Amino acid sequence: MSGAAATPANLRGERLRLRLRNLADFGRRFARRRDGLIGLVILAVFAVLAIVPTLIVGPLETATTPSGLSLQAPGGAHLLGTDELGRDMLNLTVHGARISMVIGLLATAVTILLGAVIGIVSGYLGGTTDTILMRITDFFLVLPTFVLALILAPIILDLIGSDAQILGIPSTLFVIIVVIGITSWASTARIIRSQALSVKERMFVARARVIGGGGGHIMWRHILPNVLNLIVANTVLTFAGAILTETTLSFIGLGDPLLPSWGQILNMAQSTGAPGLGAWWYFAPPATCIVLVVLSFTLVGGALDDVLNPRMRSRR
Amino acid sequence: MSGPLSPPASGTTEPTRQPNAAASIRGRRQWPLPKQADPDAPLLVVEGLTTHFTMESGTVKAVDDVSFRLDDGEALGIVGESGCGKTTTALSLLRLLPSNARIVRGSVRLFGIDLVPKSDSALRRYRWREISIIFQGAMNALNPVRRVGEQIAEPIELRLGVERGAALRRAGELLELVGIPRARGRAYPHELSGGMRQRAMIAMALACDPAIVIGDEPTTALDVMVQAQILDLLERLRARLGLSLILITHDLSVIADTCDRVMVMYAGKVAEEGPVHRVYRAPRHPYMQMLLRAFPDVRADRRDLGTIPGQPPDLRNPPAGCRFHPRCPAALEACRSEVPPEVRFADGVRVACHLYPPGSDGVPRALPVAGDPEPAR
Numbered sequence: 001m002s003g004a005a006a007t008p009a010n011l012r013g014e015r016l017r018l019r020l021r022n023l024a025d026f027g028r029r030f031a032r033r034r035d036g037l038i039g040l041v042i043l044a045v046f047a048v049l050a051i052v053p054t055l056i057v058g059p060l061e062t063a064t065t066p067s068g069l070s071l072q073a074p075g076g077a078h079l080l081g082t083d084e085l086g087r088d089m090l091n092l093t094v095h096g097a098r099i100s101m102v103i104g105l106l107a108t109a110v111t112i113l114l115g116a117v118i119g120i121v122s123g124y125l126g127g128t129t130d131t132i133l134m135r136i137t138d139f140f141l142v143l144p145t146f147v148l149a150l151i152l153a154p155i156i157l158d159l160i161g162s163d164a165q166i167l168g169i170p171s172t173l174f175v176i177i178v179v180i181g182i183t184s185w186a187s188t189a190r191i192i193r194s195q196a197l198s199v200k201e202r203m204f205v206a207r208a209r210v211i212g213g214g215g216g217h218i219m220w221r222h223i224l225p226n227v228l229n230l231i232v233a234n235t236v237l238t239f240a241g242a243i244l245t246e247t248t249l250s251f252i253g254l255g256d257p258l259l260p261s262w263g264q265i266l267n268m269a270q271s272t273g274a275p276g277l278g279a280w281w282y283f284a285p286p287a288t289c290i291v292l293v294v295l296s297f298t299l300v301g302g303a304l305d306d307v308l309n310p311r312m313r314s315r316r
Numbered sequence: 317m318s319g320p321l322s323p324p325a326s327g328t329t330e331p332t333r334q335p336n337a338a339a340s341i342r343g344r345r346q347w348p349l350p351k352q353a354d355p356d357a358p359l360l361v362v363e364g365l366t367t368h369f370t371m372e373s374g375t376v377k378a379v380d381d382v383s384f385r386l387d388d389g390e391a392l393g394i395v396g397e398s399g400c401g402k403t404t405t406a407l408s409l410l411r412l413l414p415s416n417a418r419i420v421r422g423s424v425r426l427f428g429i430d431l432v433p434k435s436d437s438a439l440r441r442y443r444w445r446e447i448s449i450i451f452q453g454a455m456n457a458l459n460p461v462r463r464v465g466e467q468i469a470e471p472i473e474l475r476l477g478v479e480r481g482a483a484l485r486r487a488g489e490l491l492e493l494v495g496i497p498r499a500r501g502r503a504y505p506h507e508l509s510g511g512m513r514q515r516a517m518i519a520m521a522l523a524c525d526p527a528i529v530i531g532d533e534p535t536t537a538l539d540v541m542v543q544a545q546i547l548d549l550l551e552r553l554r555a556r557l558g559l560s561l562i563l564i565t566h567d568l569s570v571i572a573d574t575c576d577r578v579m580v581m582y583a584g585k586v587a588e589e590g591p592v593h594r595v596y597r598a599p600r601h602p603y604m605q606m607l608l609r610a611f612p613d614v615r616a617d618r619r620d621l622g623t624i625p626g627q628p629p630d631l632r633n634p635p636a637g638c639r640f641h642p643r644c645p646a647a648l649e650a651c652r653s654e655v656p657p658e659v660r661f662a663d664g665v666r667v668a669c670h671l672y673p674p675g676s677d678g679v680p681r682a683l684p685v686a687g688d689p690e691p692a693r
Contacts, residue, residue, distance in 0.1 A: 014481040203456040204467075210412055211444050211471040211520075221470070225461045310461055310504040 029307045036303025042296035046289070049097040056094055063091040064258060071272075071279050081281035083265075084272045092260050093285040099261040100243055101293070103176055106169070107242040110181030112235050115188025120227065122189070123196025124219050134193070140186040145245060146252065149179040153254050172256035176249055180242050188234045192227050199226045229309050236301025240294040247290060262286035345525070349427055350441070357428030359560055360386040360409075360528060365422035367401075367408045374632040378404040378417070380584040383658075386528065391554060391561040393571030393592070395607075396581035397628055402564045403452075405581070406530045410443050411436070426527075444471050448521040452533040454513035458505040464516050465491065465501025471523045490519040494549060511542035518549065522557070530562045535570060547574050568611050572596060580604045583629050583639035586658070590665030600667045602646050638670065646671060 030036055049056065057063065066086035067078075074081040080089035122133040153175045160171050169177070199205065200223060208218050247263030249255065255264040265286040269275075274282035349355065367379040379401040386392050394402045407413050409424050409431070424431045426446060431439060448471075451457035458467055468490055469483035478486065488498040494515040496508075505513055514534060521529050531550065535543040551574055554561055563575055571578050572592060579589040580601065588601040599605045609622035626643035629635050635642055641651035650656075650670045658668045659676065 012481070014485070018481075018484070203451065203453070204459040207451055207457045208459075208470065210410075210449065212440060212474040213470070217474065221462070222459050225459065228461070310506070 026307065030303060033303040033306065035299045036307070039296040039299025039303065042292055043300060046097055046101065046293055046296075049094050050101040051098075053094045053098050057088075057091045060095055063087065063095045063260065067091075071274075071277065071282070073279075074281050080285050081279070083268065083282055084274075089281055089285055092265055093262070093289060096260050096262040096265055096286055097289065099173065099259050100246060100263070100290070102169070103173055103180070103246045103261065104239050104243040104293075106177045107180035107184075107246070108235055108239040110177065111185045111188055111238045111242070112231060114181065114185035115234065116192055116224075116227070116231050118185070119189040119192025120196050120219050120223050123193040124200050124215065124223055126197075126200075130193075133189075137186045137189050140182060141190070143183055145179065145183045146249075148183060149176075149249055149254055152179055152182075170256060170259060173259065176246055176254065179249070180245050184238055184241065184245075188238065191234065192230055195227045195230050196223050199223050229305050232301055232304050232308060236297050236304075239297050243290060243293060262290050345527070347445075347525075350429060350446075352429050354428035357425065358385055359388050359390075359427065361423075361425045362405075362409070363423050363425075365405065365408055365424065366420045367404050367413065367417055368420050369414070369417045371416065371632070376631045377634060378584050378631060379408060380634075381422070382581070382584075382586055383422075384579055384586070384589060386560050386562065388527075389554070389558050389560060390577065391563060391575040393563045393565065393575035393578045394581060395565060395568060395571055395578060396587075397566060399628060399631070400581045401584040402566075402581055403532055404584075406449075406532060406562055406564055409528075409530070410447050411439055412443070412449070444475050444526065445524045446526055447528045447530065448524065448526040450514075450517050450521045450529060450531040450534045453537060454510070454517040455505060457517060458513060460505055462504070463502055464505060464508065464513075468501070468516060468520045468523060471520065475524050487519070487523070490522055491516070493522065493553070494519045509542075510538055511545060514538060514542075514546055515549065518546075518553070522553065522559075525557070526559070528560045528562065530564070532564045533566075534563070535567070536565070543570070550574060568596075568607065580607070583634055584631055585639055586666070586668060587640065588665065588667045588669075590661075590663070594663050594665050600661075600665060600672060601640075601669050602644050602671070603640050606645075638668075 053060075064087065066082075067088050068082040068086045070082065070084050070086050072078055072082040072086070074089075078088050078090070080093065082088055083092070118133055118137065122130045122137075156175045156178065157171060160174075165171065200218075205218055205222055208222050213221070243262075246255075246261060247266060250261055250263030251267040251270065253267065255261060255267065257264065257268075260268075263286075266283055269279075269283040272279075272282070274280075362385070363383045365379055365382045366377070369376040369378055382401070382405055384392065394405065396402050404413070404417070408417075408419055409426075411419065411431070413419075419432055422432065426442065431442060434442075458464065465484060465487045468487035469480070472478045472483040472486050473480060476483075484501075488501055491501050492498055496512055496515055496519070500508065500512070505516075508516065518534070534550070535546050538546065547570060550561065550563075553559060561574070563571065565571060575592050577590060578592045578595050580587045580595070580603065582603050588595060588599065588604045595604065596608065599608055603624075606622060606624045610624060612621060624643060629639055629642070635652075637653045638644070638647070638651040638656050641647040644651065648670050654670070656668045656670045657674060658666050659672050659674050660666045661672075
């Protein structure tokens with residue numbers, strides 16, 4: 001209505017400038033957090049490993065075919081030694097990064113998306129919606145991860161075939177992602193709902209309603225920004241948890257032996273009896289990687305939580 | 317005291333129209349009057365408004381048979397102690413009430429359109445665009461994790477359907493209008509001082525160029541200096557934008573500074589209403605007399621401030637007759653049983669008290685409380 005004098009192009013430019021300024025602000029504040037930067041650097045390294053493992057150590061086929069003797073100690077042609085089949089450990093670990101990270105990211109995305117949407121909607125709307133959604137949440141909350149995985153894995157694999165791909169993801173990985181997603185969104189939803197319950201009673205929500213905001217507007221513009229710190233913290237924890245769950249699921253044999261994730265490698269090391277044989281190079285690299293990724297995510301998450309929360313800004 | 321635009325304190329609350337003044341103010345509107353509006357009707361006429369809260373322990377008669385009128389460019393102050401129905405009266409105008417409240421009787425006519433029978437979705441057209449609110453406690457009414465400018469732009473986007481970038485620019489103009497540099501729109505609420513936050517709330521109330529702004533204790537949590545600045549700002553905005561103002565407060569001096577007329581409420585009813593200078597100089601209702609005596613005066617010699625003994629009544633079960641009679645030093649026999657009728661006097665003051673029977677000349681018929689030198693204890 002009013003303000004029609006400004007051309008659309010002008011307005012778009014203004015909005016873009018504003019967004020860029022917010023982004024620059026964010027970058028400046030994040031750069032002041034040393035722990036966050038360290039975490040970011042570690043993550044960047046693993047991201048490179050995950051995105052282009054082929055450039056660093058050669059294609060996946062070279063990782064899964066033996067190239068040396070059985071259980072060779074590090075040195076020479078094999079910087080991190082070999083496994084019992086004579087496969088190069090460095091090669092396996094680097095390729096494992098991609099699989100572990102993909103599983104971690106996708107499982108986290110599913111968990112947080114489900115958890116945040118259900119938590120916010122349930123908390124804000126309340127009443128019958130809340131009751132129904134929370135009973136469903138309760139059901140998923142008590143599902144044990146491993147039992148569900150053991151049941152779901154063969155069913156899903158049977159339905160879609162173990163060679164099939166879903167959205168470019170091999171079905172074996174897809175099962176792990178689905179299982180982690182299904183079992184972990186419920187606690188996220190619970191946490192976010194509890195915060196949404198308290199936020200919606202605040203006066204600015206009543207004010208937004210008076211101004212004319214509908215439910216969607218209030219949830220998106222008022223509740224979501226106020227639970228964002230919880231979402232960030234939960235994302236970090238979920239990602240760390242997803243990598244660990246993937247490790248465990250692979251460890252008990254639900255992984256795909258042709259797609260060596262870090263958990264898969266640990267599983268093979270265990271079944272070979274690597275610790276007993278003194279072959280530390282078999283389990284140390286994937287274990288170190290898992291610890292580093294989880295740690296770096298925690299560091300970045302802590303810094304993000306601080307930077308994204310305007311109330312924390314004056315202290316520093 | 318009153319701005320250049322405020323109409324000369326009109327004699328009574330009967331429709332004495334000033335079509336010219338009204339037309340000049342309404343001529344400045346950004347958009348036409350609502351379709352059913354009567355261009356000659358007074359801005360706002362409230363008649364017999366009665367609002368009840370349904371509680372487990374009974375029905376609270378928070379507002380009972382309240383009538384008043386607000387003209388273009390005029391400022392009306394509503395004063396009374398906590399829980400006397402000031403805020404409920406104001407929120408009833410746009411039905412911004414909690415879910416357990418409902419308007420039982422009465423009419424709220426804005427430009428001659430009765431808002432009470434309107435559906436919620438029909439009322440939305442009036443909320444914020446015609447009547448907006450400056451909320452009590454700016455810190456709580458602002459979302460702590462969103463920039464102030466974005467929040468001011470919110471009603472512009474939602475109500476007027478203006479595109480985001482344009483709304484943000486308009487928010488910047490509004491901030492400058494209330495005396496905050498445009499760049500501070502990028503600040504978060506906690507980065508602003510209390511006075512600036514209150515100014516931001518005023519900017520938000522002005523966002524859609526409303527006809528009436530309701531200030532619900534807009535200066536309560538502020539120190540006196542900032543309070544004076546905010547009141548001064550409201551006064552200037554009223555003159556410049558031709559706003560009409562309803563100011564809710566328990567601070568009599570705020571009303572003396574800013575308002576043309578004052579309405580004194582007690583226990584959900586109007587006790588006295590009239591031009592500020594008349595009511596303050598010659599209060600007629602014993603409650604208003606005692607209220608004024610309980611208020612410190614720099615020029616007065618008195619060391620002791622008056623108090624009003626007793627407690628405000630329980631509105632689930634208000635006393636019969638005049639609701640003030642248990643605390644009134646001048647209570648008559650009639651006060652215990654009969655609800656006093658509202659009587660209008662020639663100087664524009666309206667009083668509901670048995671001391672002034674219909675047709676009286678404004679001089680109380682029984683024991684005057686006004687001249688009493690002893691402060692009530």
